[in-house]
Amino acid sequence: MKIRIVSIGKIKEKYLLAGINEYKKRLGAFTKIEIVELEDEKISDKASLADEQLVLDKEGRKILDRIKDDEYVILLDLHGKEIDSVQLSKLIETKMIEGKSTITFVVGGSLGLAKDVVARSNFRICFSKLTFTHQMIRLFLLEQIYRSFKIMNNHTYHK
Numbered sequence: 001m002k003i004r005i006v007s008i009g010k011i012k013e014k015y016l017l018a019g020i021n022e023y024k025k026r027l028g029a030f031t032k033i034e035i036v037e038l039e040d041e042k043i044s045d046k047a048s049l050a051d052e053q054l055v056l057d058k059e060g061r062k063i064l065d066r067i068k069d070d071e072y073v074i075l076l077d078l079h080g081k082e083i084d085s086v087q088l089s090k091l092i093e094t095k096m097i098e099g100k101s102t103i104t105f106v107v108g109g110s111l112g113l114a115k116d117v118v119a120r121s122n123f124r125i126c127f128s129k130l131t132f133t134h135q136m137i138r139l140f141l142l143e144q145i146y147r148s149f150k151i152m153n154n155h156t157y158h159k
Contacts, residue, residue, distance in 0.1 A: 002032040002102045003092075003145055006066050008059050008109035009040045011135045023142035030149035035138075038062045040109045052111055060114025063106055071102045073121045075113060076137060080124030089148035091123065105141055107134050 011017055020035075027033045039062075041055040067073060072095050083091070095103055106117060118124070127140060150157035 001096050002034065003027070004034045004036060004071070004102060004104040005107065005138060005141060006036045006038065006063055006104055007107040007134060007138055008038050008063070009134050010037050011138065013135060016135050016139050019139045020142055023139070023146050026146050027142070027149065030153070036066050038066065043111070056111050056114045059109050059111075060117045063114075063117050064120060067104055067120065068102070071104045072100045073104050073106060075106045075118065075121040075124045076108070076127060076141065077113060077118070077124040078126055078129070080126040082126045085144060085147050086151060088125070088144055089151035092145070092148050093152050107137055107141065109134060
């Protein structure tokens, strides 16, 4: 089993990188983990809707170019389903049992996700109705994936 995170934007903040690296290290006991950072498209604060759509489409193409046909794709999406940690663990475990070799989580950029990326997804998760930066959500996601594996292995970390 391999877990991939495909994300628009790079993380520069040292405190976030430290947390991300810690959870990557912890996850190594359970699964292979790969993080794919894709460059975000630059956009003006005064961009038109057409300009925003162009950025979404370009970022969407970058994301789709990094996803293989056989991957199970989970989007982090404000319009996705809100689930708890146990449900995420069960989802990952079910996909493992079904023989999925790779689960790919996708984190979009500041404008969200292109329609083509949404169409390609197998499942959409909403972490919260609150808005977080894509840098922060990546750390939260890694922690939740780690928590999922701890739950699957009946460890008490998640309580």
